[in-house]
Amino acid sequence: MSMREDQHFQRRFDHRIWLRLLRRAREFRGTMAILAVVMILVGAADALFPLLNGIAVDRFVETGSIQGVESLAIVYAGLAFLQAFLVWALIALAGRMETGLMYRFRQDTFAHLQTLSIGYFDRTPVGWLMSRLTSDIQRLGETVAWGLVDIVWGVAMMAGIAVAMLFVHAQLAVLVLTVVPPLALVSWFFQRRILGAQRSVRRLNSEVSAAFSEGIAGAVTSKTLVREAENLREFSALTGRMRAASVRAAVFSALYMPVVLLLGSVGTSIALVAGGVRLSEGSVTIGVIVAFVGYTVQFFEPVREVARVLTELQAAQSAAERIAALLDTPPAITDRREVEDAFGTILEPHRDRWPRCHGAIRFDEVNFAYPDGEAVLDHFDLDVAAGESIALVGETGAGKSTIVNLVARFYEPTAGRILIDGADIRDRSQSWMHSQLGYVLQTPQLFAGSVAENIAFGQPEADRSAVEEAARMVDAHAMITALPGGYDHELGEGGSGLSTGQKQLLSFARAILADPRIFILDEATSSIDTDTELRIQRAIRTMLRGRTSFVIAHRLSTVRDVDRILVLEHGAIVESGSHHDLLAREGRYAALYRESMR
């Protein structure tokens, strides 16, 4: 996964990706059409001004009569209001498209993420997904909405100016327009480089931010390692690169503008010389020259914008490709159509039609290998009665997590079946399965919100008394009431503000309130002082009572109470039985247990 960020997609412009993404944005077709019309009008109006100047010169100045000059004023005033309105409409419409596109893509991506299997998230770093949903989608929205605006406006204005010039004086127009091809070429050349330089500035800038962030978070560690001087040396090298790249980008921009100005002045000179010659010949009026000089000044803005947008479009393409790839990632685990019809989808479950769950689980000849090829289970059989508690014991990689991941249907067997109450797990919906589960993770994961909301996470409709009862059952009530605000105490993002032990107890209360039939406990290994530890042990005993349960045991102190202990080695059960039986057998478990007590 380290390669993801560096993955280079093809660099050439590929309209198919854009079309595919835009198909998702069909709701904006109307807005897009109106926007295009507005842009053409704005461009055309912009092309009108130099023409008006020329007309004013020929009509009034040259004749020396100001009769009808008020009509000029009226036209100008009318144009002022028209243009003001058009500009307003343009920004409002483009803004609506930009925010609308971002909204749509975020909704679609978020909804799609809900259908992807846990395996996908195990492989994909959170930061990668965050970048897709935040900066990539933002880039896409901006480029599509404002890029469209700038291109249509730029092209309309260039076309408008060209038409106006050709209309006024075709010969002169052709002469002046010879400046355009070199201008376009130069713009293309510079914009690519400017954009490339800006991209490396952005990359370095995020490196500098990351370095600051690491510097702040790791300040204590750096102190204890006495790394201050070396850290600064490395950081200074980074800011040095940042400075060089920033200056480079600035210098490119500083070079580009003068070159455009210079080409513009060539245009002005051509208008002046060619116009002047024709003026003495009498084929051109002074007003024509005035209009042409105005046009040569006005022509460059749109050329520059169009060149900029075209290069930006190319840069935004990689963002578009990444989003398209994310949206096209097929979920590894899906419910069959009939199952969805019967029990609903993930986002719209039909809870009322769900069957009751008793919690009998059977692994029938199950094979499992992770996508990277590492085989974990091979013809694995296991029969768990409803209400039975199972402890899984074994070294890392023995298959403990795989077994619970399969029960939770976070992964699916590569061969064989898993039966819940005698029915194939695939004949039930994922939501149904997950709703039967109570899952307590090694590192308790809470959410921003009140304590009560966190406990009611799986049962949002639960009332306060139910929440308190759940907390009492795991011996967390006293701890919660001691918090400022009690059950209404607000937690930060990820539950920050509580100790690990406190978070653990809350996650237990959350699991117990959901009243699941099947319970999965990935035992915590983090450090908790002995008193809290005892409370947690009691809470676990309460939770397991009467439920089918799987405990992934790291410390053997928890497992003495379970009905059956499975000792796993390389995906196979090597010992099975109660704590007493296994100790009496004097095998692996007994050895492990003695060792842990030493």
Added chain:
Amino acid sequence: MRVAQSPFATEWPRFTGAVIATVIAAILGFSVPLMVQAVLDWVLLDQGAPPFRWVVALVRAAGGADAIRDRLWLPAIAIVVVTAGNGAASYLAGRWSALGAERAARQLRNTLYDHIHAVSVAYHQRSSSGDLLQRCTSDVDTVRKFFAIQLMEVGRAAAMVAVAIPVMAQLNGRLTLVAVALLPVAFWYTLHFFRNVQIAFTASDEAEGDLSALLQEHLAGLRVVRAFAREPEEYRRFTARNTTHRDVTMRLIYLLARYWAVSSWIVIVQLGAVLVVGTTFAAGGTLTVGGLLVFLMLEQMLLWPIRQMGMVLADLGKARVALGRIGEVLNAPDEDHDPVLSGGGSERPVIRGAVAFENVSFAYPDAGDGPAALHEVSFSVEEGTTVGVLGATGSGKTTMIMLLARLYDPSGGRILIDGHDITTIDRTWTRRHVAVVLQEPFLFARTIRDNISLGRSAARDAEIFAATRSAAVHDVIEGFSRGYDTPVGERGVTLSGGQKQRVAIARALVSGSPILVFDDSLSAVDTRTDARIRAALLDRQATTFLISHRATTLARCDHLLVLDRGRVVEQGAPEVLRAADGAFARVWRQQQGAADVDA
């Protein structure tokens, strides 16, 4: 921090050069319309010389208006050359301002980075890391942008107003009054708008932040969401924030749309006024055609910088606030001057590892989130002793370690290392000899090898491997596809809590420090590995402090300290304490006894 004290002040020669170049560029920029005017009025229409002496001189030098009429390419080349000069000056202005701003920004970033390492741990515990990060990144960028871009804009706008208005006045005084009539309005409107629109910008940023925060939390807690089948609720929550973000941003866009509509209107009305009044004057003979064209061209050149200036002045406030916030960070005292600490010593004695606490007390100045207090803690151990520390959360175990590593200093009593009062020893010298492994160790986003050799860059592979074998993590690292060169973090492997702890232990071992401190650093390691690591540690001759909740771990130490609410309530050899009816004996029975009942 004031500008005068910032690194931006030291770059004044570059900024001055840039401003001068901007002014030159503006002057050259204005000469083009005047040359066009001369060609139109004098050469083509033969209406006499324009009122600008240098233009007249230029034309005379080229042989007079009549001679030019047959050689129109001459003024054409002159226009191109002047524009080239304008371009060269603009280029220099851009280059110099960028150089000055980027050099100063780099300096400022380095200073800040150095400073966040120099301030005390107490400072870091007091301040929010997000806020500190913002001051170091976006605040620096706000100031940099001001100097790199906006300073030039102010110079340009000022130069344009200063040059254009006299030029216009020389051509026609009354038309000049018309031409500048709406400029103050355009300026004021822009200034007013950009001052007030900040609230809308902030609202949009906040909505975006809320959306990201929700997303981050959702992705981090995805397993829980799945396991509780909470997807529909999460989707609703996301939709709500996504909608808010869209609507709040749209409100900002409507404001911007209004601004650009109104300011376009002002621009067109101003240009229209110049055209209509100018046309009237020209028709009446008080203004030449060329003069009218000059007015129209200058007006267009003026309007943009005037609006820009409003924007810049609105941003000036932001830059000043940002600089002030940066100054607050830099004004925080470093460790040697922090009143919370007791100054820096300078001695660098040979350290072997005998440690003694003599009536050490500690109280954190503003209680809050700081470390727990200690009351008259005393103990003394020889070099090479393994000291076990037991105590509940908040009993002062971590505080003890922080004092030993001189991250804090005692408020009473003394700490002695090999008989030297710790406050007389150079702070970093002490830290070089005390290797600390925190319970939640911090690994840097670099390769595993780099992480392990952080404390001693010169460490050889053999030493690194020996340390990782002792920390029982060598095989794990070898198992990664790129072995020791695997980067840690998002771009490489995500290590589990136990793996992180073991890498940090290896890091401490590589440093070769005579004093090792493990703050519950084996908590996430399974019992078997725990035993292996402990066995390896015992082979070392270092003085070792082991904080743990595991009675079995503690029982193997040479000396035990039991802390309760900042006091040492028991200490001595583990066997002795086990036999006594104290806190350690109780914990021992709880953990061990429970097993023995049915074994």
